[in-house]
Amino acid sequence: MSGVAKQRASKPATLEDLLAIPEADRRHEIIDGELLEKGAATGEHGGAQADLVTALNHRFGRRPGGRWPGGWWFATEVEISFAPAQVYRPDVVGWRRERAPQRPTGVPITLLPDWICEILSTNRRNDLVKKKRTHHQCQVPHYWIVDPAEETLAVHRWGPDGYIEILAAQRGEIVRAEPFDAIAFHVGVLFGDDEPEE
Known part of the structure; x- marks a missing residue:
């Protein structure tokens, strides 16, 4: 501490x-x-974070229309105010452009995201319990958990009684993961696999 x-x-x-x-x-x-x-990120954590941002931003981090779906803003490690006693630095966050016409700015950012992804490392308990609870209370629509040690992805959708796990996938699988289900996603990309040529 x-x-x-x-x-x-x-x-x-x-x-x-x-x-x-x-x-x-x-x-x-x-x-x-x-x-x-926050604890220092491991190489596995940093690699998964970079690869996730690369994969999503390429297809979704643009205006809608054209070859890719677009429609999102993404950011990494930005401070977001969820409540006076809750200011987090999520690993990766996204806002739908229909709700945020301009890229969210400021310190901390006060516009709640539409999607959050935490990559498990030394702060597992906070990501899986405390932050998850706050994200649910704030009605963040989607919460992803990437676990580099287990090479898994868990996708959670907001529900009135708690987050509902709607997808659990592992390295080697190809999935359509909400809210980015417009395209197929190779889970192994998060863990060092090369993405197939397009």
Whole structure:
């Protein structure tokens, strides 16, 4: 735990506490009122994150129309305010352009995303429990979990009683994963496989 997190352990952390950390050193989140430093990403984590962004942005990170579906904005590791005591840095997020005509900006971004993907690493419990709970409360429509250790992808859709897992896939499978189900997706691309030539 960083010194900043220790000094705030007795009272809920605020956005001001988060922004007081120099930007170059800020890999922190406010989770349930606690200022926490994100663990360093493994090579597997970083590779999966880069490959996911490359695959999605190529096809969806553009205006609708043309050869690819388009219609989305994507960002990685940006601070998003979910509530006063919840400011997260999701691994990858996306907003539908029909809801966000301009790329979301600011620190933190206050427009909630339409899709979030967390890539499991040292922060597994937060991604699988605390953040998932907050994303559901904020009605984020889709939440993906990529697990580099197990080489799996889990796709969750928002429902009134909780997230519903609508797809579980592993390396070697080709899937159509909401909300990007307009195209087939090779799960192995997340884990170092080459994408087939188009």
